[in-house]
Amino acid sequence: MKLAFLSGKGGVGKTLVSTNFARLIPEAIYLDCDVEEPNGAIFLKPQIEQVLEVKVLNPEPLPELCLGCRRCVEFCKFNALAYVGQIMLFAELCHACGGCWKLCPAEALRAKERVIGQLELGRTGELATRTGLMNPGEATGVPIIKQLLHDLPSEKTVVIDCPPGSGCSVLESLKKADFAVLVAEPTAFGLHDLEMVCELVRFYNLPAGVVINKHTEDLAEVEAFCARQQLPILGKIPYQASTAALYGAGKLLVDEDVAAKELFAKIVTTVMEVATDETARHLKR
Amino acid sequence: MKQLVILSGKGGTGKTTLAGALVHLLEQKAFADCDVDAPNLHLICNELTEQQSDDYYGFQKAKIDPSQCVQCGKCQELCHFGAIKDFKVNPYECEGCGVCAYFCPVNQAGNSAIQMQEWVSGKTFLSKRQNEWFSHAKLQMGNGASGKLVTQVRKQLLEQITSEELVIIDGSPGIGCPVLASITGVNLVVAVTEPTLSGLHDLERLVQTVAQFKLPIFVCINKYDLNQEVTQLVEEFCAKKQLEVLGKIPYDQTVIQAVNAGASIVQYPASPAAVVIMEICQKIRSLV
Numbered sequence: 001m002k003l004a005f006l007s008g009k010g011g012v013g014k015t016l017v018s019t020n021f022a023r024l025i026p027e028a029i030y031l032d033c034d035v036e037e038p039n040g041a042i043f044l045k046p047q048i049e050q051v052l053e054v055k056v057l058n059p060e061p062l063p064e065l066c067l068g069c070r071r072c073v074e075f076c077k078f079n080a081l082a083y084v085g086q087i088m089l090f091a092e093l094c095h096a097c098g099g100c101w102k103l104c105p106a107e108a109l110r111a112k113e114r115v116i117g118q119l120e121l122g123r124t125g126e127l128a129t130r131t132g133l134m135n136p137g138e139a140t141g142v143p144i145i146k147q148l149l150h151d152l153p154s155e156k157t158v159v160i161d162c163p164p165g166s167g168c169s170v171l172e173s174l175k176k177a178d179f180a181v182l183v184a185e186p187t188a189f190g191l192h193d194l195e196m197v198c199e200l201v202r203f204y205n206l207p208a209g210v211v212i213n214k215h216t217e218d219l220a221e222v223e224a225f226c227a228r229q230q231l232p233i234l235g236k237i238p239y240q241a242s243t244a245a246l247y248g249a250g251k252l253l254v255d256e257d258v259a260a261k262e263l264f265a266k267i268v269t270t271v272m273e274v275a276t277d278e279t280a281r282h283l284k285r
Numbered sequence: 286m287k288q289l290v291i292l293s294g295k296g297g298t299g300k301t302t303l304a305g306a307l308v309h310l311l312e313q314k315a316f317a318d319c320d321v322d323a324p325n326l327h328l329i330c331n332e333l334t335e336q337q338s339d340d341y342y343g344f345q346k347a348k349i350d351p352s353q354c355v356q357c358g359k360c361q362e363l364c365h366f367g368a369i370k371d372f373k374v375n376p377y378e379c380e381g382c383g384v385c386a387y388f389c390p391v392n393q394a395g396n397s398a399i400q401m402q403e404w405v406s407g408k409t410f411l412s413k414r415q416n417e418w419f420s421h422a423k424l425q426m427g428n429g430a431s432g433k434l435v436t437q438v439r440k441q442l443l444e445q446i447t448s449e450e451l452v453i454i455d456g457s458p459g460i461g462c463p464v465l466a467s468i469t470g471v472n473l474v475v476a477v478t479e480p481t482l483s484g485l486h487d488l489e490r491l492v493q494t495v496a497q498f499k500l501p502i503f504v505c506i507n508k509y510d511l512n513q514e515v516t517q518l519v520e521e522f523c524a525k526k527q528l529e530v531l532g533k534i535p536y537d538q539t540v541i542q543a544v545n546a547g548a549s550i551v552q553y554p555a556s557p558a559a560v561v562i563m564e565i566c567q568k569i570r571s572l573v
Contacts, residue, residue, distance in 0.1 A: 008323045010296005010458035015483065036459035037294050037490060039483040057365075077344065077383055092465075097365050097382030136493040139432065139462040164296040164458045165322030168429025171377070188545045189301065189325045196323060203426045219545055241511070248512035250482035 001275055002158040004177035008193030008200075010164035012185045013213035013237070016247055019043040020254045020264045021271070022159040026126050029156055031148050033173040034163040035117060035132035035141035042250045046122030046129040054132070054144045055113040056096045061087040065108035072100035072109060092139045117144045145172040152176060157272075166200050174201075179275035180208035181234065186219035194222065198229055207278035211267065214239040232274050235267035286443075287573040288452040288471040290319070292495075294487030296458035298479045299507035302540055303562065304455035305329040305549040308414070310566045311453070315446045318421035319435045319467040320457035321407060327421055329549050333412040341422065341437055343406030343430030344381030347374045353391055353398035360385035360399060376404065377427050406430035409437055411445065418445045432462030439467070451573055458487075460494040468495060473572060474502045475531070480515035485522060492526055502528050503572065505565055509533035532565040534558050 005018040015032075019040050022030040032040035059072075063086045073081045080093035081100060091114060101109040117134040132148045134141040141163075149172075152158055162173040174180070180201045184194040194210070201208045210226050215236040226233050237243070246256055253260035291300045301318075304326055308316050318326035327333060347368070349360070354372050361369040364385055368378035374385075383401055391398035406428040412419045420442035422434050435457075442452065456467045468474065474495050478488045488504070495502055504523050509516045516533065523530050537558035543550045550559045551566075 009325070010293075010298075010323075011479075012297060034459075036461045036464075037483075037487040039295070039486060042482050042486060075383065075387065077381055095380050095382055097380065097384050098363070099382055099384040099387060102363070102384070103387060134461065136460055136490050137497050139465055141461060142429075165320075165431070165463075166424055166426070167322045167431040167463065169459075169461065170322075171427060171429060187541055188328055188547065192325060192328060193323045200426055218541065244511050247483075248479075248481040248515050 001272070001279070002152065002160060002176050002178045003181055003271065003275060004160040004162055004174050004179070005181045005183055006162040006170060006174070006197055007164060007183040008166060008197040009189055012190060013183050014164070015039045015043065015161055017181070017183050017211055017213060017237070018159050018161040020252055020260070021268060022127055023124070023252055023254050024264055024268050025157050025159070027156060029128045029130065029152065029158045031158060031160045032129070032131040033145050033148055033160055033169070035134040035144045035169070036163060038131050038133055040161050041120070041129065041131050043252050044124040044127065044129055046124045048120050048122040050121040052119040052121070053115045054117045054119060054147050055115050056143050057098065057111045058091050058094045058096060058114045059089060059100045059109040060112035061089055062108045062110065063087060065106050067106045067108070069105065072104055075099055075103060092137065117141065119144070119147060140168065142168055142172050145169060149176045166196060174204060174206065177206060178279045180206050181271060182208055182210045182231070184210050184212050184222055185214045186212060186216055186222045188219070191219065191222050191225060194225065198231065207275070207282050209234040209271065209274050209278070212236045234270045234274060235263070237263065286446070286448045286450060286452060288454065289473050289475060289569065289573060290454040290456050290467050290471045291475045291477060292456040292464060292467070292491055293458060293477045294460060294491035295479070295484045298484055299477045299534070301325045301329070301455055302544070302550055303475070303477055303505060303565070304453060306551045306562045307453050307566055307569065309549045309551045310563065311451065311570055313449055314451040314453055315418040315442055316453040316455070317419070317438050317442050318455045319438055319463065320455060321422045321424045321431050321434045321438065321463065322457055324421050324423060326455045329544060329547055330414055330419065331547060333414050333419060335410060335412045337411040339409050340405045341407045341409050341434055342403045343428065343433045344404065345383070345401040346376045346379045346381055346404040347383070347385050348400050348402050349374055350398050350400065353396055355391055355398070357390060360389055363388055407434045409434070409441055411441055418442055432466040435463045435466035460490055464494065468498050468500070471500065474500050475505065475569065476502050477505045477507055478519055479507050480509055480512040480519060482515060485515060485519050488519070489522065492528070503531045503569070504528050505531050506533045508536040510535050531568050532561050534561045534565070
């Protein structure tokens with residue numbers, strides 16, 4: 001079962017919920033797909049066993065061969081090539097489509113690997129962890145997320161900690177998911193963004209449920225929305241200053257607090273039951 | 286014209302709360318919500334009247350005309366994005382590079398089996414609030430053109446205003462393309478962080494990203510009293526990087542009350558958070 005934890009809004013508790021969740025499942029795999037700002041390792045503190053570079057293929061200009069025809073510049077839809085006396089590449093704009101070096105009549109561009117980030121593979125006890133890290137200054141972490149999601153064993157529970165937002169990185173992170181855990185908070189911002197990610201998972205026809213973090217009785221609309229959308233509520237994590245303090249210090253709640261461990265154990269049971277039922281129902285449809 | 290962008294690296298640290306306060310307190314300005322993935326600023330800017338909304342066409346998408354396609358498979362072989370299967374393009378995988386259309390033998394013979402078509406990637410909005418312009422957008426579900434949409438949100442705002450106005454940009458979390466698109470061309474960056482190890486880690490990566498633009502960064506520490514020890518770590522980091530801390534905002538439930546009432550925190554001027562945020566806004570005014 002592959003479970004994607006997402007929220008739309010940032011800072012709602014995706015990493016808090018997914019790391020504590022993963023910690024309680026023997027032999028699960030935790031993937032940090034928020035490759036721009038990965039935080040899972042702060043809490044899980046894995047022993048890193050392997051570091052893999054993530055590379056993309058970019059064109060390398062060979063000015064001595066260039067005829068100055070500018071065909072590549074005209075072709076590139078992403079404005080990654082310019083001709084100013086000689087051919088120049090703006091690597092962070094390149095989508096690595098390969099068009100330029102294939103169409104160049106003088107072979108003045110050749111494919112060259114460029115490192116845009118890395119994967120850190122590690123272990124926290126029985127839990128396997130994979131963290132994607134995009135190098136600052138790069139525009140997209142999508143190739144890193146692709147590599148993170150590559151080759152996942154089908155029999156294991158995979159916890160996918162998604163980036164915030166609803167853009168290309170989130171879409172990529174959802175591609176292999178069987179079920180989405182939407183993490184929400186009871187604020188007007190949280191509700192607005194929950195509505196948005198609900199629309200997103202419906203668009204992808206992905207079954208989903210909701211965990212409400214920082215739960216208070218303040219904004220009943222969040223629960224009303226879930227009821228209207230037939231989104232099962234998988235758990236509620238109350239707002240507590242002690243939770244905020246543990247989170248702030250980079251600690252896992254389930255390691256520090258017996259009540260939190262019980263709460264998360266219940267959430268794990270509920271999520272696994274609901275996800276199994278919902279995905280089965282989904283397959284039947 | 287001066288432009289400032291509010292960023293954080295980590296989400297949920299209080300970018301929009303600070304942006305909303307600046308919107309309420311500063312004069313002679315225009316503002317934009319460049320978190321097109323999850324825009325929230327409009328929720329706390331009352332009295333907005335929409336002036337204009339437009340579809341935004343980001344990247345093109347390839348489309349195969351089955352009546353002309355000779356099923357040679359060349360396009361499928363050349364596509365780096367795995368977007369073509371069984372002589373059909375999946376528009377959600379297609380990045381619009383145009384490789385398939387360029388190398389299609391039918392196209393090269395002067396016909397047209399693959400066309401690059403315009404594709405709506407989002408919607409932009411131009412609104413007014415008390416005669417001040419506000420630009421924002423919403424990304425279409427399943428689209429990856431956030432960075433280009435951010436650029437369009439800023440462009441349509443600049444077309445409406447004069448050089449007198451200060452432009453306030455509420456940015457998105459992360460450090461990727463939408464953030465890069467919201468930094469390009471601004472005069473200064475305000476980074477809102479929180480006293481958590483995650484917040485600090487993400488601030489460090491944001492600072493590395495902004496360094497490439499050689500822009501001044503000013504820091505606000507939100508909810509600083511939730512963890513004084515980590516607040517100290519944030520301050521030490523800022524001192525080391527020579528970043529000025531504009532203020533430390535206390536944790537205050539009124540902030541959530543304000544958001545839920547669709548208001549800015551500065552409309553509750555006696556609240557502890559508002560007092561500090563108002564000071565920070567004055568400092569920002571004097572900086573620009």
